[in-house]
Amino acid sequence: MTDLVIHAGDFTFDAKFEADAPNTVAAFRAAMPFVSQIVHVRWSGEGVWIPLGEHDFGVGYENHTCYPAPGQIILYPGSISETEILLAYGGVNFASEVGQLAGNHFITLTSGLENLATLGRATLWKGAHDIRFELK
Incomplete structure (x- = not known):
């Protein structure tokens, strides 16, 4: 089942919302279409x-x-570190300058x-890429 389409850099991905995160899904859906830029993570490993x-x-x-496994997107709602959205393209141990996060x-x-690893490496070596989340 495809709920949304994500355009990131030169790539397009189909995606689904996770039923186990109904409040996060509802809040994010209310913000769509969601447009921003991705940059490479600093502490967490292979993610943007x-x-x-x-x-x-x-x-x-x-x-x-x-x-998060490759292809999983997480939202950190903020508190001890800033609010963020992370897309794993390889091994990720989610953390920030203040330590481990979830x-x-x-x-x-x-x-x-x-295409995830290509997107991740391009973000690491070439810098920020546009990203757009839209409902299907």
């Missing part, structure tokens, strides 16, 4: 992220993990996984 500063989605922890797994890519 959208730093959101003090943005408050109004959600707490649900379906949270420190170790984010709400609320989206999973359903197509285009073969």
